[in-house]
Amino acid sequence: MQHTGDRYSRQERFAPLGREGQQRLAGSHVLIIGAGALGTSIVETLARSGVGHLTIADRDYVEWSNLQRQQLFSEEDARRRLPKAVAAKQRLEAINSEIVIDSHIMDVRVDELEELVRGVDLIMDGTDNFDTRLLINDLAHKHDLPWIYGGCVGSYGITYTILPGKTPCLNCLLGTVPLGGDTCDTAGIIPQAVQMVTAHQTAEAMKLLSGHPEALSNKLVSFDLWRNEWITIGVDHAKMEDCPTCGHQRTYPYLSASNLEKTDVLCGRDTVQIRPGSKRFLDLAETADRLSKLGEGIVDANPFLVSFQLESKRMVIFADGRVLVHGTKDIPEARSLYHRYFG
Known part of the structure; x- marks a missing residue:
């Protein structure tokens, strides 16, 4: 060097x-x-x-x-x-x-x-x-x-x-x-x-x-x-x-x-972040495989995250359990999508 x-x-x-x-x-x-x-x-x-x-x-x-x-x-x-x-x-x-x-x-x-x-x-x-x-x-x-x-x-x-x-x-x-x-x-x-x-x-x-x-x-x-x-x-x-x-x-x-928020509407983005109330760690490969088998959207993954495209909405999942729900600023709607796929 x-x-x-x-x-x-x-x-x-x-x-x-x-x-x-x-x-x-x-x-x-x-x-x-x-x-x-x-x-x-x-x-x-x-x-x-x-x-x-x-x-x-x-x-x-x-x-x-x-x-x-x-x-x-x-x-x-x-x-x-x-x-x-x-x-x-x-x-x-x-x-x-x-x-x-x-x-x-x-x-x-x-x-x-x-x-x-x-x-x-x-x-x-x-x-x-x-x-x-x-x-x-x-x-x-x-x-x-x-x-x-x-x-x-x-x-x-x-x-x-x-x-x-x-x-x-x-x-x-x-x-x-x-x-x-x-x-x-x-x-x-x-x-x-x-x-x-x-x-x-x-x-x-x-x-x-x-x-x-x-x-x-x-x-x-x-x-x-x-x-x-x-x-x-x-x-x-x-x-x-x-x-x-x-x-x-x-x-x-x-x-x-x-005083801790579990959901945020991200600045400058039509996006809601959802953060689990307790720590969790996702196996991203297993998550991508599970979502792909649903046949409900397009799944794309890299070593750091999984992207799940659902018509007008897209969910991005991180290993720490966080999910970004793109295509909405409505927190209840974002939470509904989150719970549908992640319990």
């Missing part, structure tokens, strides 16, 4: 970072939740920058509509319906073979997060829903880990760096700062909004990881590229003393079973 000593030389010549900062990056471990538009941009930047250990978790697979903005993926990934975590790892290993890249095909909930945060220095938000972000928020405060929130839709983007014990948490912000209600399903999205959000997220990440917290923005940043609007907001006043996540008497409400 060929190693080039000047790989990070241009970065090290940036005086605030230097060689010492680069060494700190090499010794850092970052968890990226979500490998969609935000996640792929984040993880590619951190990989190219030499962050030594990257862990990616994502529940979905690559589709053609992803290629417009999810920069790690190719047409071949979409043709093969590769899980995003797998496709991202393959591409990242071709970009930087000198770092450690772990990838997990999973829907991240409390148990999964508790495992993933072990040994991590920073959590990056690459998700598309507030249910998962509020889980991240609770776990980050429980384990005293910084995390960097980011979101985008249309031409609008927003980001904020959350430091447990110092800044307001996401739960605080939801009560005082309008974070928007549109999704990429209702408003679409342009890739430049993604890139602007992740530029801020990864710049803040490098400040933290290289040992320069004094350089952090300490403000919530929002913008609209189409309208040429740019705002930075001081949100220190939003911190609530009685916040159940970051206040004096913390209960971490989003870690309790009563």
Whole structure:
């Protein structure tokens, strides 16, 4: 394997970072939740920058509509319906073979997060829903880990760096700062909004990881590229003393079973995800064989998932028991299909 000593030389010549900062990056471990538009941009930047250990978790697979903005993926990934975590790892290993890249095909909930945060220095938000972000928020405060929130839709983007014990948490912000209600399903999205959000997220990440917290923005940043609007907001006043996540008497409400969702309508997709209430592990080959014998639809499989086409609906089954029901946003209808074939 060929190693080039000047790989990070241009970065090290940036005086605030230097060689010492680069060494700190090499010794850092970052968890990226979500490998969609935000996640792929984040993880590619951190990989190219030499962050030594990257862990990616994502529940979905690559589709053609992803290629417009999810920069790690190719047409071949979409043709093969590769899980995003797998496709991202393959591409990242071709970009930087000198770092450690772990990838997990999973829907991240409390148990999964508790495992993933072990040994991590920073959590990056690459998700598309507030249910998962509020889980991240609770776990980050429980384990005293910084995390960097980011979101985008249309031409609008927003980001904020959350430091447990110092800044307001996401739960605080939801009560005082309008974070928007549109999704990429209702408003679409342009890739430049993604890139602007992740530029801020990864710049803040490098400040933290290289040992320069004094350089952090300490403000919530929002913008609209189409309208040429740019705002930075001081949100220190939003911190609530009685916040159940970051206040004096913390209960971490989003870690309790009563707040866990088992079904999600996926952002930008005519799709419902159904997640079993208890852990289960499917033999995908056996599942594909069983569905094929029904003679009710077209079955296609790869080592990571099974696709089952039923007229206007398509079900995609993962080894952890999750099923994506494409062709509907109606949760009862999706559940009916799920129970018909999976009990």
